[in-house]
Amino acid sequence: MEERRQCPFAITLTSWRRRPTIKNKDVEEEKTGNQSNSSHTNISLISFIIAGMKHVLIADIADISLHLYDINLPIHVFSAIVHKFFGYLGFSVTDTGFSLSLGNILISTLICVIFSVYLQMQLQVTYDSAMIIFSSMYKLCAILEKWQLNYILKENYTKDVEKSKALLKRVHKIRAVKTYFEETIYMPPAFNEPWSAHSLRDFWGRRWHTYYNECFYRLGYQPIRLLVKLVSGRKPPRWLPALSVFVMSGLMHEYFLYVATGPTLYFHGSPLPTGFFQFLFFVCQVVFISIGDKYFKEGPLGRLFAIVSMFITCHLFVVPYFESGYMYMPQFSFYRIAANIYRGNPSLLDSVFK
Numbered sequence: 149m150e151e152r153r154q155c156p157f158a159i160t161l162t163s164w165r166r167r168p169t170i171k172n173k174d175v176e177e178e179k180t181g182n183q184s185n186s187s188h189t190n191i192s193l194i195s196f197i198i199a200g201m202k203h204v205l206i207a208d209i210a211d212i213s214l215h216l217y218d219i220n221l222p223i224h225v226f227s228a229i230v231h232k233f234f235g236y237l238g239f240s241v242t243d244t245g246f247s248l249s250l251g252n253i254l255i256s257t258l259i260c261v262i263f264s265v266y267l268q269m270q271l272q273v274t275y276d277s278a279m280i281i282f283s284s285m286y287k288l289c290a291i292l293e294k295w296q297l298n299y300i301l302k303e304n305y306t307k308d309v310e311k312s313k314a315l316l317k318r319v320h321k322i323r324a325v326k327t328y329f330e331e332t333i334y335m336p337p338a339f340n341e342p343w344s345a346h347s348l349r350d351f352w353g354r355r356w357h358t359y360y361n362e363c364f365y366r367l368g369y370q371p372i373r374l375l376v377k378l379v380s381g382r383k384p385p386r387w388l389p390a391l392s393v394f395v396m397s398g399l400m401h402e403y404f405l406y407v408a409t410g411p412t413l414y415f416h417g418s419p420l421p422t423g424f425f426q427f428l429f430f431v432c433q434v435v436f437i438s439i440g441d442k443y444f445k446e447g448p449l450g451r452l453f454a455i456v457s458m459f460i461t462c463h464l465f466v467v468p469y470f471e472s473g474y475m476y477m478p479q480f481s482f483y484r485i486a487a488n489i490y491r492g493n494p495s496l497l498d499s500v501f502k
Contacts, residue, residue, distance in 0.1 A: 191333065193283045200276030207269035208483040210262050214475065215501045217259055223470055225256040226463040227419040244419060260462040263469065268339060273480060275338035282332045289326035293319055335359060347450035348440045348457055352433060360397075368392040387438045391431070398430035409472045422468040429464035436461070476502055 228248040231241045296319045336358040345351035353361065372392040376384035405422055406414045414423040436457040444453040469475075478497035487500040 191283045191286055193280065193287065196276060196279045196283055200273060200280060203269045203272045203276060204480065204482055207266055207273065207479075208481050210266035210269065211475075211479075211481065211501075212483065213262050214259060214266065217255060219259065219470065219475060219501075221252065222256045222259050222463055222467050223419065225252055226467045229463070230420060257459055257462060260466040261459075263466050263475075264458075264462065267469070268342070270479065272338050279333060282329045286326055286329040286333065289322055289329065293322045293326065296322065336361075345451065345454055346446045347444070348433065348437050348454040350446070350450075351454055352437070364393045364396055368396045386441065387434055390437060391434045394430040394434050395427075398427035401426045401430070405468055405472065408474075413472065417471055420467070420471065422471045425464045425468050429461050432461050432464065433457075475499065 224244070224246045225248065228244050228246045231244050232248070235241045296315055299315055338357070338359065340355045340358050342351055342355040345355050369389040369392060373384055373389045376382075376388060402423065405426060409417070409422050413421070415421050417423075436453075440450060440453050440457070444450045476499040478495070479499075480497060484498065484500055485496045488494075488496045488498060491500070
């Protein structure tokens with residue numbers, strides 16, 4: 149990553165799949181033949197398949213666990229909290245009619261945490277699916293390459309120079325495609341054990357959505373840092389470049405939400421609009437990261453503070469998903485497929501909890 153940060157951003161756009169120093173544990177290189185510059189990557193396709201199945205099963209467990217409770221409880225709890233907050237500020241608000249209690253808040257927070265696990269697994273399954281496709285294509289290219297080389301080794305082709313050249317060109321094209329898939333397999337993982345983060349900065353900076361980190365750093369963190377240094381002549385406080393990164397992330401999530409829900413639900417949803425809360429969630433992360441950096445260093449206290457921070461802000465992120473009906477959208481799931489087959493529903497990926 150440091151090597152890429154020293155290059156102009158325009159150049160890094162062409163090398164987003166560059167092989168890292170530490171390779172995927174499911175991929176290992178083996179030297180074949182007598183040429184020192186030729187290598188074959190032995191890709192464990194079965195490992196990617198097993199990982200994908202494991203993540204689907206975890207998502208299924210989280211999906212079933214969520215529906216053991218009232219999945220709309222976080223919406224009611226968060227709506228009541230928002231109304232009370234604006235009521236304390238002197239605004240005229242209508243009574244939601246929901247009894248806000250400590251028990252409801254705790255159960256609602258638990259639902260939000262389980263949903264976070266569910267969402268992580270859904271994203272991880274998408275990543276695993278891409279890895280399975282890329283690995284399969286890589287193995288297919290290796291088979292095609294070997295098939296073409298066998299033709300070249302035959303006597304009737306080695307004597308025909310023109311045919312040999314044509315076959316070699318074809319082999320080079322196959323190798324180019326194979327190299328593309330090989331380098332794609334080395335792209336950063338989707339997550340790096342986020343639940344073992346020892347601080348909130350560690351969670352966002354090194355463990356969650358690792359393939360976005362470089363993009364946000366180059367487009368948000370670095371420009372703001374350089375601009376402040378240019379204008380003021382000194383380094384900016386750590387929270388300012390971080391704020392630019394989280395503002396970018398917040399805007400990205402708000403755009404996704406707006407496209408998924410439409411303007412009516414986004415601006416005029418009931419009991420709350422779905423818009424702007426996720427943006428507020430990401431801005432709040434900068435505040436908690438700054439507090440954690442100052443008062444809670446890495447270690448047990450830092451980990452505890454990160455957990456508490458997520459518990460405090462989780463409704464801001466999760467409730468818009470529940471309001472948009474995300475849990476009832478078609479999702480790949482072993483449980484859904486089995487249940488829909490049993491019920492005779494041809495839409496195998498539909499939710500069975502409607």
